Amino acid sequence: MIHKFQQGGRYILMDVNSGGVHLIDKLVYKILDYYPDKGEAEIVEILSNEFTVSEVKEALEEIHLLVQNGLLYKEDHYHQHESFKNKKPVVKALCLHVSHDCNIRCKYCFASQGDFKGQRTLMDSEIGKKAIDFLLTHSGNRRNLEVDFFGGEPLLNFEMVKEIVDYGREREKEYGKNLRFTMTTNGVLLDDEKMDYINKNMHNVVLSIDGREEVNDTMRYTVKGKGTYDVILPKLKKMAEIRNHEGYYVRGTFTSFNLDFSKDVLHLADLGFKNISVEPVVAEANQDYAIKEEDLPTVFNHYEQLAEEYVKRKKEGRDFNFFHFMIDLNQGPCVIKRIVGCGAGAEYIAVTPEGDLYPCHQFVGNEDFKIGSVVTGELNRDMYHSFSEAHVYNKEKCTQCWAKFYCSGGCHANAYNFNNDIMVPYDIGCEMEKKRVECALYIQARLLEEED
Numbered sequence: 388m389i390h391k392f393q394q395g396g397r398y399i400l401m402d403v404n405s406g407g408v409h410l411i412d413k414l415v416y417k418i419l420d421y422y423p424d425k426g427e428a429e430i431v432e433i434l435s436n437e438f439t440v441s442e443v444k445e446a447l448e449e450i451h452l453l454v455q456n457g458l459l460y461k462e463d464h465y466h467q468h469e470s471f472k473n474k475k476p477v478v479k480a481l482c483l484h485v486s487h488d489c490n491i492r493c494k495y496c497f498a499s500q501g502d503f504k505g506q507r508t509l510m511d512s513e514i515g516k517k518a519i520d521f522l523l524t525h526s527g528n529r530r531n532l533e534v535d536f537f538g539g540e541p542l543l544n545f546e547m548v549k550e551i552v553d554y555g556r557e558r559e560k561e562y563g564k565n566l567r568f569t570m571t572t573n574g575v576l577l578d579d580e581k582m583d584y585i586n587k588n589m590h591n592v593v594l595s596i597d598g599r600e601e602v603n604d605t606m607r608y609t610v611k612g613k614g615t616y617d618v619i620l621p622k623l624k625k626m627a628e629i630r631n632h633e634g635y636y637v638r639g640t641f642t643s644f645n646l647d648f649s650k651d652v653l654h655l656a657d658l659g660f661k662n663i664s665v666e667p668v669v670a671e672a673n674q675d676y677a678i679k680e681e682d683l684p685t686v687f688n689h690y691e692q693l694a695e696e697y698v699k700r701k702k703e704g705r706d707f708n709f710f711h712f713m714i715d716l717n718q719g720p721c722v723i724k725r726i727v728g729c730g731a732g733a734e735y736i737a738v739t740p741e742g743d744l745y746p747c748h749q750f751v752g753n754e755d756f757k758i759g760s761v762v763t764g765e766l767n768r769d770m771y772h773s774f775s776e777a778h779v780y781n782k783e784k785c786t787q788c789w790a791k792f793y794c795s796g797g798c799h800a801n802a803y804n805f806n807n808d809i810m811v812p813y814d815i816g817c818e819m820e821k822k823r824v825e826c827a828l829y830i831q832a833r834l835l836e837e838e839d
Contacts, residue, residue, distance in 0.1 A: 390789035405461040476733040477527035486539035503752040510740040515551040542576040574619035597639040598651020632661040639665040642676035649693040664710035694826040732774025749800035
């Protein structure tokens with residue numbers, strides 16, 4: 388399987404199964420409309436009005452050489468890889484909901500402004516410790532494990548966070564494990580004490596802000612309806628500086644109200660943030676902020692504009708990392724990651740303040756997806772198995788998609804929320820992901836041009 392596209396005056400070719408990416412010319416691009424279904428003579432005849440016989444034959448030889456070297460039309464080998472055939476999913480990450488409460492009210496919040504459609508509660512130490520024990524005992528031979536402090540707003544339960552970290556550090560030694568703690572916060576409660584603690588104890592921190600002041604304050608506001616931009620910006624900047632601009636992301640959401648989201652990404656970059664993620668909102672079509680199919684051309688245009696500016700700033704030494712444009716063409720991700728993605732419901736599980744287990748934070752509150760409990764130690768093996776098998780080879784739409792090894796089948800929660808089936812991907816999300824991958828490949832091609 389191959390995929391080819393044009394962007395910024397370049398012709399780019401990707402071989403899906405080998406991962407090879409090639410910067411090609413217009414002739415090769417056109418030949419691939421017919422190759423390999425048509426023979427050399429027929430292709431020469433079809434293109435005779437634009438190219439000479441010798442030009443077409445020379446291009447065909449180059450294509451043949453790529454095929455012979457396994458860089459074009461390579462057979463899919465991932466499903467035969469030992470790490471996939473012998474995969475035995477183990478829990479390697481917890482999304483620990485230490486707070487089902489929040490000190491701000493985001494209009495697009497999937498968690499019902501922090502309470503996940505339930506009571507506003509905080510996790511206690513007993514549940515937190517049982518969650519750590521659950522992770523350690525269900526992680527098999529996996530050594531590196533992750534615990535993300537999540538909410539709501541986890542800093543509402545800061546003392547509890549510190550208690551869980553201390554407990555985890557004690558218990559990991561007994562199991563020969565390495566716990567990596569992370570935190571997602573809106574930043575309102577950050578102060579010097581909390582920043583110092585986070586910097587010393589958190590492997591990564593996600594800092595929420597949507598971009599430009601007017602954009603952020605339209606969607607992210609206090610309980611009293613006041614915008615949060617002025618409150619959080621100095622704190623987020625200080626947090627990033629304390630961490631020497633490593634081990635963090637500023638993470639935003641764009642909606643139909645700011646389809647020109649590239650300006651928000653660049654606004655954050657201009658503020659000095661080096662690691663940025665701005666994601667499309669996922670919402671039902673009846674919400675005024677939802678991104679609809681008719682919005683996609685505008686969204687695609689801004690991904691392309693962002694890609695151009697990304698390359699420009701890279702050349703000028705003003706570069707930053709944009710999450711969706713970070714593609715490693717040499718090493719990663721690993722085979723399992725390419726096929727199964729985030730591992731929600733199998734390798735990655737969410738824990739509520741009551742100790743209930745769900746496939747991920749986006750399923751929390753839907754009782755149909757309660758997968759177990761850290762209190763009883765139970766785990767619904769049937770549901771666990773169904774999520775572990777929700778990979779690209781079992782999703783019909785994914786099997787024929789050129790981007791499957793980059794998106795790894797997409798988000799299970801989005802699939803269920805839009806199609807009532809975790810095996811049927813969310814179409815709008817798929818289209819945006821494919822565009823992001825194209826832009827990421829285009830950026831790599833442009834940077835390789837500069838090296839040559």
